[in-house]
Amino acid sequence: MKPMPFDYARATDVPDALAALADAEAGVRVMAGGQSLVPMLNLRLATFPRVVDISKVAELRERGETADAVTLGACVTHGEIEDGEAPEPAAGLMRHVASGIAYRAVRNRGTIGGSASLADASADWVTTLLALGARFVIRGPDGEREVAAPDMFLAPYFTAMTDQELLVRIVVPKTSRDATWGYYKVTRRSGEYGLTIGAVILDPARDRASVVLGAASRTPLACTATAAALRGAPRWTDALEAALRVAVAEDLARGDRPFEPHEAIMVETTILRAATQALGVS
Amino acid sequence: MSLTSAPPALAAVTAPRPGCIGDRVLRNEDGRFLAGHGEYLADLDVPGTREIAFLRSPVAHARIRAIAIPEGAEGRVFLLKDLGDIHPVRAVLTSPGFRGSDYPALAADTVRFVGEPIAICLGATRAEAEDLAQEIVVDFDELPPVVEIEQALDPASPSLHGWPDNICFVSTPGGGDLDAAAKAAAVTVSREFRMARQCVVSLEGRGVMAWWDRRLQELVVYSSTQQPHVIRTVLAKLIGVPEHQLRVVAPDVGGGFGVKNNLQQEEVAIAALARRLKFPIRWTEDRREHLIASPQAREHRVRLTAHADAQGRILGLEAEAVVNAGAYSIWPWSAAMEANMVAGILTGPYAIEAYRGRGVTVVSNKAPLGPYRGVGRPSACFTLERLVDEIARAVGREPHAVRIDNMVRPEQMPYRTVTGKLFDSGDYAESVRQAAAMIDVPAVRARQTRENGKGPRFIGLGFASYTEQTAHGTDEWIARGLTEVFGYETATVRFTPDGKLIIEAAIQNHGQGLETTLAQVAAEELGVDPADVVVRHGDTAVSPYGMGTFASRSMVMAGGAVGRASRQLAEKVKRIAAHLLQVKPDEVTLAGNCAVAGARSVPLKSVTDAAFLHPENLPAGEEPCLDETTTFQPLSGTGAFAYATHAVVVAVDTGTGLVEILEYAVAHDCGTMVNPMIVEGQVQGGVAQGIGNALLEESPYDSxxxxxxxxxxxxxxxGAPEVPTVRIAHLETPSPFTAYGIKGMGEGGAIAAPAAILNAVNDALRPLGVELNETPITPKRILTALHDARTERAR
Structure with missing residues (x-):
């Protein structure tokens, strides 16, 4: 489990990184925290002649906030988010999610931008950023463009970015102060990727509800029917639960494949438990 | 009863003295391990070493048409033909009907499993060696693979080894009148059980390093092995180097659990190649190789039928165990070890007088099967103990009560089982009573009534009991048909002139605490401080011949040998001390690093000074020096039987299929405990592996x-979050067949956990109409069963 030989270069700034990516034939791969890329290289599942390390690029480590949104540089680590060293847009949701990613050793190096760029459908950030309605700022040879979350994750390990582009920052809209959330991840053991992930954000002040099912299909599934059933619901009732079960089934029917019976049970549980958390049901 | 040697004079210890047998002594070896100062195979730093990557088969079954080695790779790529005149491994049983097969060190004509080694590639680094391996092109003529048990049993499947079919061996243990038992039975209960194939997952993988020592004219083989002496013996035969020119060393070994208790093909290939090279070569197994190409474990299908009376008392048992042993027979255990063992011990701790067993070993295109903590016992315990729960339900009684009624009783000891094992001692039913008391059965039942059915979480209670045959003696290995008989162990105990003690043992310590517990045995006899005793082991150059560490044998066997040697040495120490003190030898006792006679005492240092450096101070006729070498064999050729009952409370989440372990209690008896703290660590660690077996671990193959x-x-x-702290109760019935009454216990924790946990999960889900008889019980299996039961009810 040792990688093929490859050239390694550390980018000093974003233009430097983009210059390295400019030659489409060169097979250059960007490395941020390396928590997915390095194992793939070691297993020789991926071979790249050249790896460009962007983890020290100052611009990519920046974070900031406005009245409406939080901005996170692509190389902000899970650990920094977990530790509150980045602004929180969603009443603690992002800190909570960060604290549950793999193990602390992984969180110390792994980055939010690396996770979004890899677009593993089981990754926590892919689901969470979709639920939060994040926007992805991408820079390439033709300048900068912004991609909304629903347009970002196209297929497993496949995003809206070209190989010449780099994700530079993520803009996460702030929820209102009274927003609540639920996040439920089923793992077979602590620290593993989720078998299913349910993310629910309820923001009554903005009349907004967002529900995303992650890890269960090729890309995260926006559960719009479930969100509609939850929008404005004041509290958990038997009637609400019944309505949610119907809505979940409706959402799952729009998935990219039919769910096996055991998956359907787990997925329904995941979404309903995230919803109960968001509604403050213990 | 078969007695293989004179009764040992080493009686059970009733009141532990500080540092001696029974004391909770801190481990001598922990200093270097906790500080990261252990020295494992990958840590060895020998100048000029080249690293090895094995080219391994990417296909399950194929003929090799051609192997194209890249130009310029001469001297860096080696095939079987480059290793000289070496023999293939042929691991057979002497039992009539056993079908043998050859396992070449490197595949030359045919590959039979994914991961089988084909070529050795050398590089200055492992990465370079892997680059080279990637450049070799093998032209395979693929053959249809035989993968699962049912395929292997099908006579129409292709034969792997040129036999008429893929059945390697069938054993038929049993006895008593099963037909009468069936006729007399009030209930008959049958089930089919499956235990998945597992990987062993020692923290340190396997590894081998070898070079020719020009000064000593010997081949030096470092291997992460549990049994260096035995490996030397078989390597010598296979590669044609005489044993006195072959040294095998096991450095610090980061866990074995059985996977390093075999001859490994890599050992043969590397030793053979090193003899022909002028520089050291090393292979360090990586995790991927470990999970694919190391000997794997389990993969059993057991069909079991019990005939019982109206109280659930088992009158007769009928079993068929089929084990998928993979592509090759592993030396020395053979492919049939698992199936033979399961079929041979299926009556468990119970007094079952009629039994008809059938153990079937099949071969397939999977990695070969080897021993793993518990060997056949986790599967035997799982199937029998699951069935006992179903018998209890069939007669409407609490499962633990049915267990108590079926147990071999203390007054029946020693008890000869229907398959010929001799249970030595103990109160088996008492382990059930103590486990039931620790887990508080009425409280759990009340909680179930209160909570189950109110939400998605269902509470369940499970028990499992077993006996663990340990320290198997000569009779056992002969009965099993092994070509070598591992019936004894050896130790040398020697003082140094400055009064310190060295134990040289042929076992290998890879986590068992033997550098401490063997010192405690010496302290018992010689009055030395165990912290000051050096235990040297794992090296054919530093100890007399012995068998190694496996089968829960080392504390009994090596402990017995150290005890006997120390007792003999103590007699000489007392004679010399008596001479120095001017008293009679029988007035002398040894304690606190001194020889004491009433108010007078002399430090051991003075005794050793006389023995080694001042023969003029020895009594007349006494020979200089102070060392003894002895062997030990247990009195019973089938060893000493430890036993235990595990009790576990689980919560099953019917929404996710996840199982949480809420409480875990173990009541066990391993006879005299040398170091209760180490015993408790072994129980806890074994339970952790059993939890993996029950809930997580599975090595599936595609078609x-x-x-x-x-x-x-x-x-x-x-991981740590998945493993609860196990509450442990010690029963302590000394074995009449071993030194000090010690019974082995290294595997026990892993034996009962799958059975206990499956019983608990089934207890929880019974109201929902679910029964699960397959490990591991994954969320998928639980939720699918729940779905099926729901569909069934809706019909």
């Missing part, structure tokens, strides 16, 4: 014979 779990992302082992 083409490709292993699907090749990294830790796919092969899940329990």
């Amino acid at each position: 083409g014979g490709q292993p699907l779990a090749s990294t830790f992302a796919d092969y899940l082992v329990p």
Whole structure:
């Protein structure tokens, strides 16, 4: 489990990184925290002649906030988010999610931008950023463009970015102060990727509800029917639960494949438990 | 009863003295391990070493048409033909009907499993060696693979080894009148059980390093092995180097659990190649190789039928155990070890007088099967103990009560089982009573009534009991048909002139605490401080011949040998001390690093000074020096039987299929405990592995014979959050057959956990109409069963 030989270069700034990516034939791969890329290289599942390390690029480590949104540089680590060293847009949701990613050793190096760029459908950030309605700022040879979350994750390990582009920052809209959330991840053991992930954000002040099912299909599934059933619901009732079960089934029917019976049970549980958390049901 | 040697004079210890047998002594070896100062195979720093990557088969079954080695790779790539005149491994049983097969060190004509080694590639680094391996092109003529048990049993499947079919061996243990038992029975209960194939997952993988020592004219083989002497013996035969020119060393070994208790093909290939090279070569197994190509474990299908009376008392038992042993027979255990063992011990701790067993070993295009903590016992315990729960339900009684009624009783000891094992001592039913008391059965039942059915979480209670045959003696290995008989162990105990003690033992310590517990045995006899005793082991150059550490044998066997040698040495120490003190030898006792006679005493240092440096101070006729070498064999050729009952409370989440372990209690008896703290660690660690067996670990293959779990992302082992603290009660019935009454116990924790946990999960889900008889019980299996039961009810 040792990688093929490859050239390694550390980018000093974003233009430097983009210059390295400019030659489409060169097979250059960007490395941020390396928590997915390095194992793939070691297993020789991926071979790249050249790896460009962007983890020290100052611009990519920046974070900031406005009245409406939080901005996170692509190389902000899970650990920094977990530790509150980045602004929180969603009443603690992002800190909570960060604290549950793999193990602390992984969180110390792994980055939010690396996770979004890899677009593993089981990754926590892919689901969470979709639920939060994040926007992805991408820079390439033709300048900068912004991609909304629903347009970002196209297929497993496949995003809206070209190989010449780099994700530079993520803009996460702030929820209102009274927003609540639920996040439920089923793992077979602590620290593993989720078998299913349910993310629910309820923001009554903005009349907004967002529900995303992650890890269960090729890309995260926006559960719009479930969100509609939850929008404005004041509290958990038997009637609400019944309505949610119907809505979940409706959402799952729009998935990219039919769910096996055991998956359907787990997925329904995941979404309903995230919803109960968001509604403050213990 | 068969007695293989004179009764040992080493009686059970009733009141532990500080540092001696029974004391909770801190481990001598922990200093270097906790500081990261252990020296494992990958840590060895020998100038000029080149690293090895094995080219391994990417296909499950194929003929090799051609192997194209890249130009310029001469001297860096080696095939079987480059290793000289070496023999293939042929691991057979002497039992009539056993079908043998050859396992070449490197595949030359045919590959039979994904991961089988084909070529050795050398590089200055492992990465370079892997680059080279990637450049070799093998032209395979693929053959249809035989993957699962049912395929292997099908006579129409292709034969792997040129036999009429793929059945390697069938054993038929049993006795008593089963037909009468069936006729007399009030209930008959049958089930089919499956235990998945597992990987062993020692923390340190396997590894081998070898070079020719020009000064000593010997081949030096370092291997991460549990049994260096035995490996030397078999390597010598296979590669044609005489044993006195072959040294095998096991450095610090980071866990074995059985996977390093075999001759490994890599050992043969590397030793043979090193003899022909002028520089050292080393292979360090990586995790991917470990999960794919190391000997794997389990993969059993057991069909079991019990005939019982109206109280659930088992009158007769009928079993068929089929084990998928993979592509090759592993030396020395053979492919048939698992199936033979399961079929041979299926009556468990119970007094079952009629039994008809059938153990079937089949071969397939999967990695070969080897021993793993518990060997056949986790599966035997799982199937029998699951069935006991179903018998209890069939007669409407609490499962633990049915267990108590079936147990061999203390007054029946020693008890000869229907398959010929001799249970030595103990109160088996008492372990059930103590486990039931610790887990508080009425409280759990009340909680179930209160909570189950109120939400998605269902509470369940499970028990499992077992006996663990340990320290198997000569009779056992002969009965099993092994070509070598591992019936004894050896130790040398020697003082140094400055009064310190060295123990040289042929066992190998890879986590068992033997550098401490053997010192405690010496302290018992010689009055030395165990912290000051050096235990040297794992090296054919530093100890007399012996068998190694496996089968829960080392404390009994090596402990017995150290005890006997120390007792003999103590007699001489007392004679010399008596001479120095001017008293009679029988007035002398040894304690606190001194020889004491009433108010007078002399430090051991003075005794050793006389023995080694001042023969003029020795009594007349006494020979100089102070060392003894002895062997030990247990009195019973089938060893000493430890036993235990595990009790566990689980919560099953019917929404996710996840199982949480709420309480875990173990009541066990391993006879005299040398160091209760180490015993407790062994129980806890074994339970952790049993939890993996029950809930997480599985090495599935696809229909083409490709292993699907090749990294830790796919092969899940329990971590600290998944393992509860186990509450442990010690029963302590000394074995009449061993030194000090010690029974082995290293595997026990792993034996009962799958059975107990499956019983608990089934207890929880019974109201929902679910029964699960397959390990591991994954969320998928639980939720699918729940779905099926729901569909069934709706019909």
